[in-house]
Amino acid sequence: MSTPPPPQGQNPFAQGQPQAPYPPQQGAMPYAPVPEQPRRKITFKLVKNVVIVLAVAGAAIGGYIASRDDANTAAVGDCMHRGSGNDSNPDLEVVECSSSNAQYIVLAKVEGTFTSLTADSKCEEKAKDFQYSYTETGDGSNFLLCLKDYSK
Template sequence: MTTPPPQGNPFAQGQQQPQGQNPFAQGQPGFPPQAGQPGFPPQGAPVPPEQPRRKIGFKTIKNIVVVVVLVGAAIGAFISSRDDANTAAVGDCMHRGSTSDDNPDLEVVDCSSSDAQYEVLAKIDGSLLSDTLASGKCEAEAKDFQYVYTQSGDGKDFLLCLKDYKK
């Protein structure tokens, strides 16, 4: 009886392994190259140092601080403008923030607040040419008005007819 010659892995389907080669040897497909092969330093060679990490420079920190300050200022301006005179409506209470007649700095406040000084009787949109014209418009809208406040030039012109707020 004769034995057949060795043929490699009898379970390999259609793959013939050449005689004397280990399928698990280095450099074969599916296996990474080992030390001494291209891409790897030879055994015992010094390992190159890690690249130093990039430090954040002063200019970068300064730019971040500037952006944060500008965003904070924009948010503050938005919040403070929500209670300006241009947001007033009939029935709102107002507070005068300045003693100047040219710029009284009126702002909307809660009527239950101790800051409430005036009540808005009417709000009329549009530009007005004189105080006489403004008084005439308030007379037509609210007979018992005491003060006239006009604002123009900020994109929205309007007139407020006010009276003292009685608590």
């Protein structure tokens, strides 16, 4: 036994419901007005987060600026200043040759890894009148600086 198809225009699942939509009411707005959104208050948490972000950004920028004068940025002819009396970490930084801090001048810069013995022999090869050799390894930049005292 089969069921007859529903009559055209009728929903077979809408039992007992009116078949036409309710007529629109006269004078009614199609939607309610949106109330004005309240302004956000500046909270302690927001201020704290902004201060943290600014502090981290300031530290990153300061670190970048401080590292620009490190020995790894030195080139032949640059003047250097020794920031530390520690021979194993002299903390060399690039300075203007007109500065009173200028102590050494770079005679040669050689990329690679060197021991103290190979550094001196490489500096003798590259710059006959060198007085000091400085090697740095790590951070992806291994190099040798051949230096001599700077006299103005």
